[in-house]
Amino acid sequence: MDTLAQQLANGIILGSVYALIALGYTMVYGILGLINFAHGEVTMMGAMIAIAVLNALLASTLALPPFACLGIALIISIPACMLLGMSIERIAYRPLRNAPRLAPLITAIGVSIVLQNVAMMIWGRGYQRFPDLLPNQPFTFLHASLTPTKVAIVLVSTVVLTCLWLLINRTRLGRAMRATAQDGQVAQLMGVNINRVIAATFAIGSGLGSLAGFMVAANYGQADPYMGFMLGLKAFSAAVLGGIGNLPGAVIGGLLLGIIESLGAGYLGNLTGGVLGSNYQDIFAFLVLVAVLVFKPSGLLGKNTIERA
Amino acid sequence: MLSRLITAVFITACTILAAGCNKHDAPAANLPTQASQPETLTIRIGHAAPLTGPQAHLGKDNENAIRLAIDELNNEKISIAGKTAHFELLSEDDMADPRTATQVAQKLVDAGISGMIGHLNSGTSIPASKIYHDASLVEISPSATAVAYTAQGFPGAFRVMANDSQQGKQLAHYAVQTLGFNKLAIIDDRTAYGQGLADVFEKTALELGATIVKREFTTDKSSDFNAILTSVKGSDAQILFYGGMDAQGAPMVKQMRALGITIPFIGGDGVYTAEFLKLAGADAEGVIGSLPGIPLASMKGGPEFKQRFEAKYGVIQLYAPYVYDAMRMMAKAMQQANSIDPAQYRPVLAAMEYPGLTSTIRFDSKGDLVNSPVSLYKVHNGAWEFLQTAGGQ
Numbered sequence: 001m002d003t004l005a006q007q008l009a010n011g012i013i014l015g016s017v018y019a020l021i022a023l024g025y026t027m028v029y030g031i032l033g034l035i036n037f038a039h040g041e042v043t044m045m046g047a048m049i050a051i052a053v054l055n056a057l058l059a060s061t062l063a064l065p066p067f068a069c070l071g072i073a074l075i076i077s078i079p080a081c082m083l084l085g086m087s088i089e090r091i092a093y094r095p096l097r098n099a100p101r102l103a104p105l106i107t108a109i110g111v112s113i114v115l116q117n118v119a120m121m122i123w124g125r126g127y128q129r130f131p132d133l134l135p136n137q138p139f140t141f142l143h144a145s146l147t148p149t150k151v152a153i154v155l156v157s158t159v160v161l162t163c164l165w166l167l168i169n170r171t172r173l174g175r176a177m178r179a180t181a182q183d184g185q186v187a188q189l190m191g192v193n194i195n196r197v198i199a200a201t202f203a204i205g206s207g208l209g210s211l212a213g214f215m216v217a218a219n220y221g222q223a224d225p226y227m228g229f230m231l232g233l234k235a236f237s238a239a240v241l242g243g244i245g246n247l248p249g250a251v252i253g254g255l256l257l258g259i260i261e262s263l264g265a266g267y268l269g270n271l272t273g274g275v276l277g278s279n280y281q282d283i284f285a286f287l288v289l290v291a292v293l294v295f296k297p298s299g300l301l302g303k304n305t306i307e308r309a
Numbered sequence: 310m311l312s313r314l315i316t317a318v319f320i321t322a323c324t325i326l327a328a329g330c331n332k333h334d335a336p337a338a339n340l341p342t343q344a345s346q347p348e349t350l351t352i353r354i355g356h357a358a359p360l361t362g363p364q365a366h367l368g369k370d371n372e373n374a375i376r377l378a379i380d381e382l383n384n385e386k387i388s389i390a391g392k393t394a395h396f397e398l399l400s401e402d403d404m405a406d407p408r409t410a411t412q413v414a415q416k417l418v419d420a421g422i423s424g425m426i427g428h429l430n431s432g433t434s435i436p437a438s439k440i441y442h443d444a445s446l447v448e449i450s451p452s453a454t455a456v457a458y459t460a461q462g463f464p465g466a467f468r469v470m471a472n473d474s475q476q477g478k479q480l481a482h483y484a485v486q487t488l489g490f491n492k493l494a495i496i497d498d499r500t501a502y503g504q505g506l507a508d509v510f511e512k513t514a515l516e517l518g519a520t521i522v523k524r525e526f527t528t529d530k531s532s533d534f535n536a537i538l539t540s541v542k543g544s545d546a547q548i549l550f551y552g553g554m555d556a557q558g559a560p561m562v563k564q565m566r567a568l569g570i571t572i573p574f575i576g577g578d579g580v581y582t583a584e585f586l587k588l589a590g591a592d593a594e595g596v597i598g599s600l601p602g603i604p605l606a607s608m609k610g611g612p613e614f615k616q617r618f619e620a621k622y623g624v625i626q627l628y629a630p631y632v633y634d635a636m637r638m639m640a641k642a643m644q645q646a647n648s649i650d651p652a653q654y655r656p657v658l659a660a661m662e663y664p665g666l667t668s669t670i671r672f673d674s675k676g677d678l679v680n681s682p683v684s685l686y687k688v689h690n691g692a693w694e695f696l697q698t699a700g701g702q
Contacts, residue, residue: 003543006568010535127556132590138569145542145569220532221563222588224556227532265536269525278537279499279526 005143007266013150015258016157020212021235022250024205030181030245031201037108038088040232041115042081046210047217048119050077051128066133078210085206086199119225127224130217153215237289243302261285350392352649355417358429359405370626372400375426378636387644403428407436414440423649424639431455438466447651451631455501459675467672469635471601471681476577477509479683479699480599484548485517494523494546498553506577507552522546534561542570554579559588566592593688601683603698608666634665
């Protein structure tokens with residue numbers, strides 16, 4: 001019972017990070033029909049920039065309280081990543097908007113390799129340590145051992161997801177985004193500046209990614225230039241699982257993937273009688289993904305749309 | 310991509326430069342010098358270690374140690390085959406990369422070395438050893454610990470450090486006998502190093518009567534261990550052993566403590582690093598790690614070596630005494646065999662008992678150390694502190 005509760009808690013925490021990153025994929029796909037494979041690297045940059053700012057603040061003579069440091073790190077890293085996301089769109093995707101779909105996919109992979117190497121040049125190939133600023137004393141809640149950092153991850157994710165929901169459904173920008181997603185050309189004829197809408201989409205997605213990167217670094221206590229690859233892949237799978245292009249789908253897909261992964265790693269060894277060890281946890285998660293896609297190709301919440309000609 | 314391109318250009322440039330140098334040196338090496346009465350015999354010794362990248366500090370340390378040994382040997386003017394021996398160092402950067410290692414190994418073989426000291430890593434020593442074997446050379450690695458290195462049946466492959474099997478055994482003895490735990494949990498990263506170390510740990514612990522209550526696995530690229538740690542928490546394990554490197558070990562300890570798991574954490578030389586202390590921070594406290602060999606301060610002649618080394622090159626990083634021993638021992642074998650031909654001095658080396666800094670070195674039939682102590686260390690007040698040396702004589 002205790003173990004199950006703990007595994008579920010682990011899954012929800014992991015899942016809420018996946019959900020935040022998955023939103024970045026799904027928003028861009030919804031509007032441009034493009035998989036932004038550089039998104040994982042934006043997440044990594046968010047974590048690395050935040051750590052650099054924190055280290056600079058701690059080394060300075062300011063002696064700020066921990067929460068002020070964390071706040072400043074976020075205030076710098078999120079806009080930096082928003083800017084980064086917008087620049088990626090401007091440089092690597094906009095010139096190719098009418099090119100065959102394969103072309104922006106290749107530039108996306110190119111951008112992600114460039115970002116990884118830039119991070120290695122700036123911060124080195126090694127691991128960066130996230131300073132111990134958050135209280136890490138575990139406490140027990142509903143049979144699960146939690147830390148304030150983990151609770152904060154789930155709470156912040158929930159708040160941010162609600163804000164995003166309101167933004168999409170209750171604001172002018174949100175309406176413009178939905179219109180562009182439905183049909184970019186018609187939206188343009190109706191007076192929507194789709195370049196600005198697309199730039200805003202990239203900015204929001206990258207901001208969410210940056211926040212997720214910050215939370216991953218805070219939770220695991222470290223970050224490195226390669227972290228974006230696996231995180232991006234998992235989040236992308238979460239987006240596909242929930243139905244790519246669908247916002248609630250990304251959230252549900254993220255949570256589901258996190259929980260499946262945790263339970264898989266926790267019980268795989270027992271279920272298979274030791275044939276498959278816990279190092280196969282990723283296989284378990286991806287098997288579920290394949291199964292869902294076989295029976296429901298558009299994902300859990302995705303609409304069965306006909307491919308646009 | 311960019312970095313690959315730069316590396317390629319750099320390697321090409323280095324190769325051209327080195328080739329140029331060789332042309333220059335070659336006649337000088339073969340010509341007997343007129344000045345010294347007994348003829349001079351130039352002996353080329355190869356050395357390879359990562360001299361760039363994240364392990365550059367360790368590689369440079371090795372290079373400095375062999376340079377110190379060679380300078381001393383040249384000053385001693387030992388005589389081999391009636392000539393005064395003059396050792397010449399050819400040092401190469403293998404970048405800790407298996408592919409680069411085979412390239413530099415071929416380059417050293419082509420340059421006509423008489424003996425090889427290196428490589429630093431197991432991952433580079435294993436593929437490179439095939440090339441030295443094909444050239445019938447003698448290779449002594451100062452620090453490759455993977456069992457596979459000497460298990461290939463190459464008669465010329467030796468090492469002067471305990472292997473992972475000897476290390477895993479001592480760690481298990483410490484956990485079960487000294488600390489008195491008999492319910493153990495084991496996690497490894499499924500690499501040749503991690504899995505090998507964990508398997509020996511498990512086998513020895515079972516022989517000592519302990520039970521393995523949990524065996525979990527991860528990879529050397531993971532960062533989330535909450536799921537496997539939770540199943541460790543659900544068992545009644547009294548200690549957790551991790552076979553793997555510091556980059557996973559450190560976050561694993563942090564996540565363990567965050568899950569409220571208070572049992573001790575023990576690992577091999579992969580976690581006995583300064584990097585581990587940096588990444589794990591306060592949670593590193595009480596963690597136990599190991600390193601083959603004995604601490605420098607308790608080595609015979611260790612403090613004097615430290616003095617000589619530090620006067621020239623600054624602080625010793627890690628493997629310097631082992632490199633020094635490897636070089637001095639190879640020279641001794643050449644002297645005793647009265648030949649620099651590997652076919653002549655290899656049997657002498659294999660049968661030798663050499664009183665080195667690190668221990669009295671004697672090889673078994675595979676080229677591993679017969680007497681191979683392993684030292685254990687524990688994190689205390691944010692620093693590694695010596696606990697005990699086990700095994701050996």
